[in-house]
Amino acid sequence: MSLAWPEVERRLGPLVEALRGADRIAVLGHVNPDLDSIGSVLALHLALAAAGKTSWPVTPDPGSPYWAFLPGHDRLVVGAPEWLRPDAVAVLDTEIAPERLGQAWALVERAALRLNLDHHDTNRGGADAALVEPAAAATGELVFYLVRALGVPVTPEIAACLYAAILTDTGSFRYANTTARTLALASALVATGVEPHEMATRIYDTRSWAYMKLLGRLLSRLERTEDGKVAWMWVRHEDAVEAGLLASEVEGLAQYPRMVEGVEVALLFKETEPGVVRVSLRSQRFVDVAAIARAFGGGGHVRAAGCTLTGSLEQAIERLVQACRQAVQREVMAGEGAGTSCGTGEE
Ligand SMILES: [Mn+2]
Structure with missing residues (x-):
């Protein structure tokens, strides 16, 4: 090459x-x-x-x-x-x-x-x-x-x-x-x-003790939809402050819901300050997460995108998970979409 x-x-x-x-x-x-x-x-x-x-x-x-x-x-x-x-x-x-x-x-x-x-x-x-x-x-x-x-x-x-x-x-x-x-x-x-x-x-391989302990707690509250196609994780503002978590370390957490077998869309919810929730969206094969992010005022790539919502963490999770569940269903109905173009990092 x-x-x-x-x-x-x-x-x-x-x-x-x-x-x-x-x-x-x-x-x-x-x-x-x-x-x-x-x-x-x-x-x-x-x-x-x-x-x-x-x-x-x-x-x-x-x-x-x-x-x-x-x-x-x-x-x-x-x-x-x-x-x-x-x-x-x-x-x-x-x-x-x-x-x-x-x-x-x-x-x-x-x-x-x-x-x-x-x-x-x-x-x-x-x-x-x-x-x-x-x-x-x-x-x-x-x-x-x-x-x-x-x-x-x-x-x-x-x-x-x-x-x-x-x-x-x-x-x-x-x-x-x-x-x-x-x-x-x-x-x-x-x-x-x-x-x-x-x-x-x-x-990648150098993280603080506080980060590793927080990761354990975050992984224990990983969630997914009944069909297993959408999985998500969330970080509360006080979790991040307590562990002295760096912004770049928070970003890296998006990989974990994405690793779950059968997941098409993975979400990471980060409460950057009380009432402000930054969401990272990742998709594996067929959902255009940039389109979902745009519907919430954000943007990005087909396989990696982001948006910011105001309101509580619980509200943000409910709205985004619902939008992703619908996007997955639409694509499944349409034969898992033709969209297989390359994804790149969110940034
Ligand atoms: Mn870049």
């Missing part, structure tokens, strides 16, 4: 030209960052610095402290401090929208040039130059091609950031978005010096 991706490489032209013409570039990820966001931001920042640009890696919110090992992490700017005056912003892994950029949005308003690189098919555009490619498993994949197009060598540091991005947005190469090209790219990054075992240990 070759690394060549001619359609993407060709369409990167306007972005490359815009970046070459800018001197002071802020590279931004999205709110509630995952490792595709942080890893992509750090990788592009390192590449722009190597190309002689003044660049800042920016995140609207801090990521997990477990990610601090990533090269360049100590330079991460949180939000939009007054002193930061970029000519251009490069927004990664999300569309350019105030609700997706949170505290960093002011940088978009300060910059003359808005650039966008993303893999969400819900991206509504609006940048001066952009590449949106939903066939990419991670934005980190697209950053790899952008770095090469900029003529910058993919150093071990850049490779580590990209590997973390791709590893996590493919669920450790388990999700349907994992392709031969994704694995060829991961292989190239490993050849550059990335240690897969070390990455996996740092990112």
Whole structure:
């Protein structure tokens, strides 16, 4: 499998030209960052610095402290401090929208040039130059091609950031978005010096005692519908606070209801503050969870989506479980739908 991706490489032209013409570039990820966001931001920042640009890696919110090992992490700017005056912003892994950029949005308003690189098919555009490619498993994949197009060598540091991005947005190469090209790219990054075992240990296999004890309690209250097609788990605000749970750790809990044999739709309900419930939706084979999420004001990918509801945890569970139960029944009636397109991470 070759690394060549001619359609993407060709369409990167306007972005490359815009970046070459800018001197002071802020590279931004999205709110509630995952490792595709942080890893992509750090990788592009390192590449722009190597190309002689003044660049800042920016995140609207801090990521997990477990990610601090990533090269360049100590330079991460949180939000939009007054002193930061970029000519251009490069927004990664999300569309350019105030609700997706949170505290960093002011940088978009300060910059003359808005650039966008993303893999969400819900991206509504609006940048001066952009590449949106939903066939990419991670934005980190697209950053790899952008770095090469900029003529910058993919150093071990850049490779580590990209590997973390791709590893996590493919669920450790388990999700349907994992392709031969994704694995060829991961292989190239490993050849550059990335240690897969070390990455996996740092990112997945290191959790606090409080987290493990909470996980035990959460698993004991796993629930499913009578037909076993919809399963869910929930985290109360006080559970998360008590265990000192990190936002990224809460996100990772969505995998457990999804693992139950026979489940088509898995839900994770997170009470982010009393009266506000964030819901992660995952589907296995045929239900379009992005459509369900959109009905509740959210969005995402066909196999991984999210939405936020106000009201009690119990109300949120009742409404979403009902919507998912109906979606499963509709698809079953229709012969389990034709929709088998690739899913990617929610972010
Ligand atoms: Mn992503």
